[in-house]
Amino acid sequence: MKDIFKSMSNTLKHLEVVHEVFGNEENFGAEEKSDYRIYRQNEEKLREDLNKLSFDTQLYHEKGRQMILADFLEYIFLGRGYYSMKTREDRENFIKAILHFVNLLMCYEAMTVSSNLRKKFLEKLGEKIGEIKDKSHYDELKNFTAAVGLKKEDTDAPPYLDKYFDSMLPKTAGGLWHELLVYIFLLRNNSGYIVPLLLTQRLMSLNSSIVPPDFLIITHDKRIYGIEVGTKKEIQSGSFSLKTAIPTATIDTINSRTSDRCPICKRWILFCDFIISNYSDTEKEIKKAEIRCLEDCDLYSKEEISAGKCPYTKYSRNKAQTLEYTQHGYAGGLHYHYKCVLENVSEDIKNKMIEANDTVALKTHYPYYSGLEELIKKKG
DSSP: OHHHHHHHHHHHHHHHHHHHHHTOGGGSOGGGHHHHHHHHHHHHHHHHHHHHTTGGGGTSOSTTHHHHHHHHHHIIIIIIGGGGOOSHHHHHHHHHHHHHHHHHHHHHGGGGTOHHHHHHHHHHHHHHSGGGGGSTTHHHHHHOOSOOSSOGGGOOSOHHHHHHHHTTSSSTTTHHHHHHHHHHHHHHTTOSEEEEOTTOOOEEOSSOEEOOOSEEEEOTTSOEEEEEESSSOHHHHHHHHHHHOOOEEEEBOTTSSSOOBOTTTOOBOOOOHHHHHHHTOTTSOOOOSEEEHHHHOSSSOHHHHHTTOOTTOEEOOBOOTTOGGGOSTTOBSOOEEHHHHHHHSOHHHHHHHHHHTOTTTEEEEOOOOBTOHHHHHTOO
16 A cells, blocks of 8 residues: 555656746746746636635545545545556456455555554654644544444444544445445456446536446447445435436345454454455356355465454354354354454353354355346356
8 A cells, every 4th residue: 555655646746846946936937938938827726716716625624524535545546546446357456456455455544453553554644634633533533532433332432522533534334345346246256347436426517417336348249337326325226327327236235245244353354364355356156155264265274264363254143952063142243353253252162163164154254246147147
């Protein structure tokens, strides 16, 4: 990521140099003074025009900052980075890169429960962007020692502090990573030609505008579909379809199993290397979303998986009266880090769980989104 940010920083520095040279009269020869005057006149008019639009607040501002940060990252991957996909191998590497990047986004959200990381992040951010420190709630959030940005029952933070924390990261709680994952899901399933509209969330005519879905798909049989990521946007999607005659599908992110937050540590459960390697191999057929770690994984031995050596393994199962190793408080069907469960049961139950080699409970998941089944069937 540091290399990516350096490249983007160089792009901004390059544009700043262009402006600085043309904005300095000393750089113009005697016969070029009219060039300087024309540049400055237009720059001043541009500033006036943009101020009337509050243009700068669309580029960086406390209000909507999480959206701005997400847009910047989506521009990196889906505005420029996807031009690097020239071959099938490039596409596979791109899929792999997105999965690793999603893991990074999930890692950032450890700040919800780690006041240590949160404080260090805010201190560093205040050093880099001085105006941040002058904003309301900055010091309060920096010094807040409990969890923040979680569901109401999991946090003691007041609602305004949760909202302020959300503005510090790009589209928290899966908003950004689901959009990126849906892109590679569509790509991997060869659903058609994908048109990302994530950076164009309003289509303008002279007198009106419409809100488009997140993606358009031009299928191999020359049909066009809209794809909206996440539910609760049915009215918006319906309005777009009525005005354009483009049918729009809404995909379910809630039950996708790519956003499992461990109820014990409150951290997200990331994609493991087995998932990333196999999902990015587009020659490999993915028959089902769920992977049984003890049966399928070839990166860890069965003994290592059962002992909780893999930090990505999920644990999910219901109690069974005949199985002693399920007689604990975490056998209720939720998805946990397996290592977290082992750390929080009694030593006796822990040993029984390890010895059981429970193929039902130990699992992980490939990216999968419901709502597109018919579209996937029609792929070329």
